[in-house]
Amino acid sequence: MFDITCSTCQQRYLVGTRSIRTFRNTDEGPVAIVRCPVGHLLEHEFRARAPQAAVAPSALPEREAHDRPLVAGSH
Numbered sequence: 445m446f447d448i449t450c451s452t453c454q455q456r457y458l459v460g461t462r463s464i465r466t467f468r469n470t471d472e473g474p475v476a477i478v479r480c481p482v483g484h485l486l487e488h489e490f491r492a493r494a495p496q497a498a499v500a501p502s503a504l505p506e507r508e509a510h511d512r513p514l515v516a517g518s519h
């Protein structure tokens with residue numbers, strides 16, 4: 445079950461998958477043509493629940509300072 449907003453009825457409906465007429469995948473996610481209980485057809489976007497952001501490396505490997513700067517004692 446999912447909820448749709450019919451712009452013609454200006455109402456939200458809770459509909460099931462039976463109300464889906466067609467279904468297609470777009471770059472922005474799956475889009476379904478859903479029929480509201482009254483009979484209007486509308487597009488419904490299924491947005492991914494989980495964000496698909498790339499996992500950024502939170503902890504970069506620290507560089508160990510092996511090479512300590514040698515302080516040449518002048519004089």
Ligand SMILES: [Zn+2]
Pocket residue numbers: 450451452453454480481482483484
């Ligand atoms: Zn409607």
